[in-house]
Amino acid sequence: MSEDALFAEVLDPANRADPYPIYARLRRTPVSRQRDGAYVVSTHAAIRSLLFDPRLSSEDLPPSRRPRTGNPLTDWVLNPIKNRVANAHRPLIFRDPPAHDTLRGFVMNEFTIARVNGLHGRVGALVDTLIEQCRGRDTVCLVDDLSYPLPVAVICELLGVPEADEPQFHAWATQLATALEPDARRDDEARRVTVTTFDAIAAYMRRLIREKRRHPGDDMLSGLARPGRAGAPAMGDVDLIATAVLLLVAGHETTVNLITNGMLTLLRHPHELDRLKADPERAPRLIEELLRYEPPVHFRTRKALGAIEIAGTTIPKGAPVILLFASGNRDPERFADPDRFDPDRADNQHFGFGGGLHYCVGAPLARIEAEIALVTLCRRLVRPTLLDDPPPYRAGASLRGPSNLGIRIAGIA
Amino acid sequence: MTGDPGIVIVGASLAGLRGAEALREGGYDGPLTLVGDEPYRPYDRPPLSKHVLAGELPPEATALPQQRPLRAHWRLGQPATALDRTRKAIRLGDGSEVPYTKLLIATGARARPWPGEGAHLAGVFTIRGRDDAAALRLALARPPKHVLVIGAGLIGCEAASCCRDLGVPVTLADPNPTPLARVLGTLVGGTIVECLRRADVAYRAGTKVRALMGEGGHVAGAHLHDGGLIETDCVIVALGAVRDTEWLAQGGLRADAGGLTCDAACRALTRAGDPDPDIGAAGDVARWPNPLYGGREMTVEHWGNAVEQAAHAARSLLRPDDPRPYRHLPxxxxxxxxxxxxxxxxxxxxxxxxxxxxxxxxxxxxxxxxxxxxxxxxxxxxxxxxxxxxxxxxxxxxxxxxxxxxxxxxxxxxxxxxxxxxxxxxxxxxxxxxxxxx
The missing domain is CATH 3.30.390.30 (FAD/NAD-linked reductase, C-terminal dimerisation domain)
Incomplete structure (x- = not known):
């Protein structure tokens, strides 16, 4: 396999269960040009350096394009306006400073530690209820039974989205998450579907925000929709919708992987599972090691605004850049014995939540959810064993995780 | 005393502590003594002119965490007063002697005192140590009617900022057109002028204070060179620092008011110009030829240098066979x-x-x-x-x-x-x- 086709290998579903050997080959050239002109960055040092490089832009999405309808008014007036608005108001993960900083500031004002910590009891109750529902069965299907419904319920509650509406945007969220995968960007049809999906979810959000303004609750969406106090600016409606959609999708599509990857890893390392069960205090370090060892998001893409010389390669102006976080996490130059799962690892500076100015906004929430879910699963599942190893995987190479995880159990404690 | 006296570190602040940790980290297992003139274990200075003045942090809460067990012998509350290289010992303020096998000098610097008239009036402060900050904090909590900060460097600006946060009226006097003029230039310094204006600090550019005058032993005003007078009941003197090298005067090393001169590996130079392989130096006191600047000799009085240089000097002491130049970007x-x-x-x-x-x-x-x-x-x-x-x-x-x-x-x-x-x-x-x- 030649080096400039290695990233295609990463995208190949056949390698989903174990992409790490490909990452190891990629790391031989820390910044490696692929056949399509994209540059894959795979070592810890190079990723770290680029995360803080001002020449790397997150505004790398192709322009929004709505499908032709045959109606001239729609095709020549309304949709071009909609496209322009969408291009100008991307959600903050696709924005650079200073717009990014302003938008993130609004979100952080609402995504407070107090609000997140306040969810502790609720997460615990949800986990217990979801596990209780498995009583009487000899098999748990972890994704359907817990990893998916838990973060979805939590993000809905946090945002203030009625849970009854959840099935509706389950499909939307899945569709929008696939738009993050590089394959989807190249495919015109997939892009059109993304735009249509976004319009649908945006219309839903618009209605919900109107509702929140009429009857504000103490949820995040009510907070974000509140007019600025004492002359302070408020988020514009289009940005507000984009932000709400982003938080909803992120809440749907990432933590599910962290919990499932976590349980998979523990079942593959039963000794660690027993230790966690005996001593839940081990959880925080164990979660950090999980974020290194099996991160929920394997890579994110950027664009080079100027030529960047790094690690013996020059990334040309305009080139797509792929920051392969999951490979940096396994870099032997940074982590001793990187392919070993070791919760006692010291100085664990992983890229499990990305890094730099786009570092995951929801990290504290993800940590709480994963900790409570894994500790409770270890405590309550009696003699859990894996049904299939490796398990089947979801399609995404970036948002990577099992589509289901069958666990045989001898009961619920 | 019998046996190996081990490594002695003079200066129990950031550089001294990080030097001690680096020695242990580097495998040094012998006796380790830390000498400090203040009675406190190592503490962090940056918060003193910020959170401590603001009353957000008690002075004693600035203690630096120890990152590894040091198994050290602490000689605190006694300044080093002399170095005798021939007998390989230092003398302390109480007259006692501390022998060393190797020595790490990290005595740092102290606040430059008010050089003119009125330095000993009550209500005149400098900010360098914990006690300084505690005393000034008490004064600010009272609060004073009007604070005069002399010197618009980093410490002076931070002090002025804290005073305004506390609602205390402040005048900031400096001979230059903007604060931080010599460090950052007046173009960038102009940003600080904007901040001062917004925060309602009276910035007196082009102003030199001639003398402080008192009433009943307490400061009451400052006479300016141009004949003007600023009424004040609290003066913060922020004129930079002077290095603690007096105790080295008879030590046969190249030490003066500008610091202790070292080779590129941070080993102290003798008068003859050879490095003493048993004496290293780090932090504010160490002047070394920085390879990053073509070997220009410099001292760097910043936090990051104390940490990195201490580790480097410790390594040079442990590995005399393999001295490496200390490259540092301030x-x-x-x-x-x-x-x-x-x-x-x-x-x-x-x-x-x-x-x-x-x-x-x-x-x-x-x-x-x-x-x-x-x-x-x-x-x-x-x-x-x-x-x-x-x-x-x-x-x-x-x-x-x-x-x-x-x-x-x-x-x-x-x-x-x-x-x-x-x-x-x-x-x-x-x-x-x-x-x-x-």
């Missing part, structure tokens, strides 16, 4: 008026400055300094995240400006940095070190 940070300021490199001597990212009018930007077409320094106001990228470019001597095609970058204009004319006297690194002057 860096500092400050928080004042709600803004986080971070800088890398030495800006003084720059002939150009460019705003490369952000918005100067919004006081949120990153500026790079150039000299003869090379990038030599960068400073950020609430834009610190990009600074490491610029630091790398500066360390490698990249062209000026070093980074174009960046996010949040408008049209890059090359401007004059506006450094005040060089004063006769101390060497260049001396001047850059003195943050404020009268």
């Amino acid at each position: 860096a500092f940070w400050s928080s004042q008026f709600g803004i986080n300021i971070k800088a890398v490199g030495l800006a003084e001597g720059a002939d150009a400055v460019a705003i490369v990212q952000g918005d100067r009018a919004a006081q949120r930007y990153l500026a790079v300094y150039g000299r003869s077409g090379r990038s030599i320094a960068a400073v950020s106001f609430d834009q610190a995240r990009w600074l490491p990228s610029y630091a790398d470019r500066i360390a490698e001597g990249a062209a000026f400006p070093p980074i174009l095609d960046a996010t949040d970058q408008g049209r890059v204009e090359i401007l004059a940095p506006g450094f005040p004319p060089a004063r006769p006297g101390p060497a260049a690194d001396e001047r850059m070190r003195e943050m404020a002057h009268v």
